[in-house]
Amino acid sequence: LGAGFDAYLPYRLLELGRIEYDYADGMSFHEAIREVVLPVCNRFHADRAGRLGLSVLRPWDTRAEPADRAVLKPFDSEQELVERSIRAFAAIDPYFGDCLHTMNAMGHFDLYSRKGKAPGGYNYPLMETGAPFIFMNAAGTMEDLETMMHEGGHAVHSFLTCVLPLGAYRQLPSETAELASMSMELLAMEQYSVFFDDDESVRRARYEQLHRSLSVLPWIAAIDAFQHWIYANPGHSRAERTTQWMEIATRFGGNGVDWSELDAHLGRQWQSQLHLFEVPFYYIEYGFAQLGALGVWKRSMEQESNALADYKAALALGQTRSVRAVYARAGVEFGADPEAIRSLLRFVDGYLGELGN
Secondary structure: OOOOOOOHHHHHHHHOOOOOOOHHHHHHHHHHHHHHHHHHHHHHHHHHHHHHOOOOEOHHHOOOOOOOOOOOOOOOOHHHHHHHHHHHHHHHOHHHHHHHHHHHHOOOEEEEOOOOOOOOOEEEOOOOOOOOEEEEEEOOOHHHHHHHHHHHHHHHHHHHHOOOOOHHHHOOOHHHHHHHHHHHHHHHHHHHHHOOOOHHHHHHHHHHHHHHHHHHHHHHHHHHHHHHHHHHOOOOOHHHHHHHHHHHHHHHHOOOEOOOOOHHHHHOHHHHOOHHHHOOOOOHHHHHHHHHHHHHHHHHHHOHHHHHHHHHHHHHOOOOOOHHHHHHHOOOOOOOOHHHHHHHHHHHHHHHHHHOO
């Protein structure tokens, strides 16, 4: 009230610098994800249930695989991860490989887990040299490979923007920062043969990458819808909060997982998302960026040279242009238009059909 607002939401959106989209855009995102993306996620669950020989998945089955299916192992050491990542990035675009090569020569990688090492993973820009630093805790898993591709996308973004004259131009909003990293995850899929020796592992790795890229979208929508309800109803009770979450979780959880007799666990599921406690209303950005990244990847598959050139040109803008202008320069749409998402999902469906499960 002292800041001139009659509710927390408009104050918080201004504090976040979110001036290019509003509450209505968020609601459109929720509905578009529920309507267009959720059915695809339900098919992912059905595919997994089929592989496991189950009629329905329970929560603990959602990441399980048949016992005779080997775990994907894309690398065995930090040196392998660095060398193979440089090769993969160079195959996408020689400049991308040069970025990682420079970082390696400067000793700007700390990638493998070790005793006493802090948790987490991130790319950290260094303003004086212009070359960033990547920190993570790898152990040779598929998720580690995706993290490296993701943080490598941030690193390329850092190199492309380090020449901008003002530091403020290099302070990137999440909508564009995550467009860089999430797009690189998908662009790197076509180079997975660098990490795997057999076609079946490459196929599985691509399928899992797309699975994770799409499956996060209903969760993002659920968390965003939940916090909108929380702050619109400040006097709610614990029981009301639990009831509301379970309704939202059911709406965005689809029919792929059976939570029967697990109401207590489902009712607390939202507590796993740290953003709700530390940075309210900061999470939907990742949803918009993921949709944009799918668009960049789709363009790269249809018109490779133009798509990569546009992607690099967009990232090089830093924060000298609006979020919508950066997306437009990358050749993709910012937002959650259902028809645009349907077009993306038709392409993804075709790609997944070629991969099988």
